[in-house]
Amino acid sequence: MTTETARETATTPTRLSRSLQQLTARARAADVRRPWVWDTTLTLFWTAAALVDASGGWRNTAPDPTVPPWLVITLSLALALPLYGRRRHPTAVLAVMACAALVSAASGAALQACYLQLVPLFQLALTRPPRALLWALGLLLPPLVAGAVRFPRGSWDQHVVPTLTSYALVALLGIAVRSRRDHTAALVDRARRLEIERDQEIRLAAAAERTRIAREMHDIIGHNLSVITGLADGGRYAAARSPERAAQALDAIGTTSREALAELRRLLGVLRADEPEAARDPQPTLADLDALITGVRKAGLPVRLDRPDTPTAQPLPPGAQLTVYRVVQEALTNTLKHAGEGATATVLLTYTPQDVRAEITNTGVQAPAAPPGQGITGMRERAALYDGTLESGPLPTGGWRVGLRLPREGSPS
Known part of the structure; x- marks a missing residue:
């Protein structure tokens, strides 16, 4: 097998699973937007299937084939039509279907539509607390016992245990889906909260950085402008009496201005995203106090x-x-x-x-x-x-x- 073939073989399951995930996500989104569409489709489908079985196929498995057809049709509708309300009232739906299943078992019809009770049972396990399954067991068990007692064929456990096992498997499936859904929701909520915390940390860091920059700019601009103002005032008074002192004041103003501009460029250059190599000269230390005080003295303050x-x-x-x-x-x-x-x-x-x-x-x-x-x-x-x-x-x-x-x-x- 070549490398390219092995790579294609390795990526095929990934593409397939990704396609299935996308298809499932679209189906869930459509179901969330219009739940009545899926409920109506499911109900009509199983109603049609139940009526087809009621047209004569139910006699193949019925203990008593002489049950009146009108009762079979009524029981089939009672087992299929309540499925439309399974989302909002799964316990009530299961109760109505259990009553129809009890009549079906006691009359000897034993309709295959009784297995539709698995649908509200799954919904109960998916959306209700675990104690609701105890109520479900109380509704599902009487039809099984009635059928085993009314029409015994072999041992009673052959009528009850296999059906109860199927009910238990469906309930476990609902619990597993619910656990996975809750886990996914918890992960999504955690990711959302982490994203919010990250944004808050970024905003706090940006605010702290803005405060630091504002403080630095205040110190740089305020000090140098004060020195320049003092030098300008002194140069104005010295211009009439000592032109040389005025020239010295102008030179000091130029030097102070250039130093201030250099510090501002260094401070703002660090902030520019398009200048990763911006100059990062060291910040002033105690060794620079002499130069600071010399500049203040030139501004006229002893x-x-x-x-x-x-x-x-x-x-x-x-x-x-x-x-x-x-x-x-x-x-x-x-x-x-x-x-x-x-x-x-x-x-x-x-x-x-x-x-x-x-x-x-x-x-x-x-x-x-x-x-x-x-x-x-x-x-x-x-x-x-x-x-x-x-x-x-x-x-x-x-x-x-x-x-x-x-x-x-x-x-x-």
């Missing part, structure tokens, strides 16, 4: 940075360093915006084995009000990410203070 020469033997994680950097950046940006002329700022960093602290104060004439934007909120959120705390408020002597504390890993907050 800043003093106090920090130990040897911060710690255990460096902070990059994310925690970025938090300290952004908090210092935001605090100095708010000072540029709100502290007024003549203000100075101090940045104090303190390292201990348990935590890292950053305190940013300014000496503005009036304490700056909390900004209406996302500044203070963003700083608190950044601190909370690393189980830290942030305090912000006016100083008794005038000015403003921002205090950050970030615990080290394994230390209590």
Whole structure:
């Protein structure tokens, strides 16, 4: 057997089973849309079959062939027509058919249409609780016993046991189909719930990412625009007296603008799906504080940075360093915006084995009000990410203070 022949042989059952599944799915869908069509077809088919048997064929197996034809026809209709209501009222249908089967067995007709009781029995096992099968047994057993007692042929178990076995097999088949249907419904429901949970997780992740991006953009744009504003104001005053200082201010404005654009391009480039190789430069760390403070000084705000020469033997994680950097950046940006002329700022960093602290104060004439934007909120959120705390408020002597504390890993907050 060649490889191609073996492949075709292997795929043939798959294609056949797939075709059968599609055909079954279409039949079920049609039955759900128009159940009365299938019920009417089934009822008419078995009614016709019962009447054909009632035309004379029933005498071939009847213990008493002298039963009146009108009774045979009436019993045949009573055994076939109730099938139309088997979905909605299977127990009532089985009760009506059991009464007709009891008359058939007691009269000696023994109609083959009595086996139609298997249809509502299957429906009971498929849609009703297991205790309903006990009621079904109480309805199915009397006709069998009546026929065995009224027309004994051989031992009584030859009349009762084979028929009861067929009833039991049909009931087991209904239970098996019901179990499989319930299992499939449970799997579908689980898949649906997992899909809903996945969508919710995606939305939550997207919201968290939007918040993070908004915070980064706020820090980048707000700080650099504040520096540019300060440089522009200083350059305007210096233009009349010292053109060289004005030129230096313009150069600083250009440098700050280019740095801001570069950071924005880096931040937005990561988001572009069509740029998988977008530049992913490292985020600012504590080593970049000197450059940050130099830029603020150029904008006209005197800043003093106090920090130990040897911060710690255990460096902070990059994310925690970025938090300290952004908090210092935001605090100095708010000072540029709100502290007024003549203000100075101090940045104090303190390292201990348990935590890292950053305190940013300014000496503005009036304490700056909390900004209406996302500044203070963003700083608190950044601190909370690393189980830290942030305090912000006016100083008794005038000015403003921002205090950050970030615990080290394994230390209590």
